[in-house]
Amino acid sequence: MLLPVILSGGSGTRLWPLSRDKHPKQLLALTGQLTMLQETVRRLDGFASASTACGPALIVANVEHRFMVAEQLRATGVDGARIILEPCGRNTAPALTLAALVAARKEADPILLVMPADHVVDDRAAFHAAVAVGLAAARAGAIVTFGIVPTRPETGYGYIRTGAQREDGALALSAFVEKPDAERAQHYVASGAYLWNSGLFMMRASVWLKALGVLNPAMAAACVAACAAAADETDFIRIDADAFASCPSDSIDYAVMEKLVGDAGLGVDGVVVPMSAGWSDVGAWDALWDVMEKDDAGNATRGDAILEDCCDSLLYGGDRLVAGVGLNNVIVVETADAVLVADKSRTQDVKKIVNRLKAEGRSLADTHRKVVRPWGWYDSIDFGERFQVKRIVVNPGAKLSLQMHHHRAEHWIVVKGTAEVTNGDKVLLLSENESTYIPLGHVHRLANPGRVPLEIIEVQSGSYLGEDDIVRFEDTYGRAPN
Template structure:
């Protein structure tokens, strides 16, 4: 009777803009030790007793990046599988389809541990003890949630009123006055958003309280494509069927209606890292309360959090500021209003501004590209292809491209020709030519691409062959 951790990896992370974007959400944020929140969630799950397999539910567009993140830290070669959503439908459908899949593969009495990909837990020993307690309750048919003993009145979290292991009620994010009242009563815990149950038990609850979600996800899973290899499985949910699934959270759809809910109260050093103020608390302040990541010169500055890995920040006579500098966007906020950063993200999304969706550096299954400069009728990119990486055989209607190899060796298809291009060599690809780039070597291939033409959008691409299934 093994334990199967389910990692839910998605969301927009709107409160951590501009580092977090739609296609680079909060779980991929790297912390000071170089690990991402997603990698920490994976390692936390792998370290639990009895874990032999981890299932991750994520967006189709985030799959290859998620796989790369796991590959960096999965030194024990724990078996991994993925359920790929074509678009987000919140946590209830994600949990439902994961439970259906676990019941298929491991049996309906398998215990599932649902974890968010973007939380921090400092005390692994206490976490493992809490999971053990939750697992025992789950085997009795309970739907178990984890309540965190509050460290103070927090208005950014939901609360659970508890009586021993019984859930009395769930409470939405309160006012500061209510939060103080909850903490003083010692009956209310922070709602961690982590859960433990058997596949059989949670599917029972979906049939009772959210039958439409259960039926739609069951039909979607039945018609979805499954790819398998040794130690690895991928289920790609069919988009038209998944579009029929109602969007809802697991809290609203199930937990607030469930009569079999139980709670494990714990102190595990938990944080949902839900704002820049929370992120700043992860580093040690100087004598003036300032925290700096990158290079900064400060004069008469107090209680500020400054992040810039590309440029020098100079600050004079300011206090209580958060400054987050990225290559294409700069955030300046009062640290006491860091929760309100989500309004900037929402405005960018409403305007259709690309800064809500992606960074200048984009991750692809074969590597990355960075937009260095662009203007009317031209765009310059730095392209890095991993060893063995291979772009699709493709063609553009509206642009031509000039490729210059900076380091490594490129194998190139250009029209009817196939050639190898070394450092300082180049090739020109006219619009309308089929072409492909591949790295046949054992080191990264780095090249500069100069695009020119009347339209340079990323959607001007026709794929003929693709080893990553994107045709």
């Protein structure tokens, strides 16, 4: 059995302001209609192997993203996928270990295809061909990584030096190399002996667990304990937070792969399969520009954008028209609450802006103005001293928690659909253009009993309007009481 393991724990800080901690790049539709997670889940569609069937995907995600991940899988029509919830980020090696432990409980030593959720692969047929080569090596007990055939001297990626070709079509691993300077990158590409390090892997679950147990026993033990105490819910596998908190943080490369170069004494080979499939990790705005369609002057656009005398630039619009005049090698990204303007050669430094926002305690690093919730979403369209206005959309059949606020009152006006409102000891139905008032301290709930989305305008007023002023009494989605 071949099981896709999709690692969906990244934050994508270099793609701010579109990517934020609570809505990271893998959950965004950056290059098409599907989000990057949805594209990754569908990447094995059509893969055919005479000896190995494909099983349902395992997605390892941050607990904060659980409802968005589940909704995106549902919207894509993915059946049988299991979502493993990390209570905190511990890098890719523990994430893979959790997946291997869960997979080993369900299947007889499956082969795991490990894919980050935030990569682009344009040529699915070429990807499938590389997977087929890796499958033979993994079936024989090797740990496989996939190296990208370089298309240019790139200083933003790590490299893999390859060795002799094996009978199964894979290449021996000679060395992992850190990100080089421009001169060294040119040498690597010219030599033909180096591949970009993709972060894609394949191995049997038992082989990974064996290797990690020898090379990093503290990590292995923490993951075993966290899985043993996990809560297996209907939609999620919730990893035990206390046990997982003690787990060391490390990447797959550092924890295991680099130690397989040469003789690690494990009896486990590390091998690399070359792949040329239109791959990109879309790590920053220049990388996104690189994979987008461009006009004759090298410009890429998304959304409502107008360019005049511009070249080699990216204009990425969200809610408003973005116009550029005389731009050369420039990135412009517009969202509802922030605008980024950057030299395309400096996009790696966007993370410095995010670090400053976090240091200043500004929510722009974490959330968008429009916030996705398990019941729908809300958009904070205006705010000032002692008031805030939100546009709220509730999905058909969904309802918010039964709750109360200590510091604010709320006015609800129905714009579209039908609202079922619990207000103190009363329950009433409101139609379009009808409204109600929720006094401070009243227990209340908003629900959509209809078959179309419910849209309301909420006006909050009070001394404190933060999202943490919520006392929950009942919640369909298992969220904390407050």
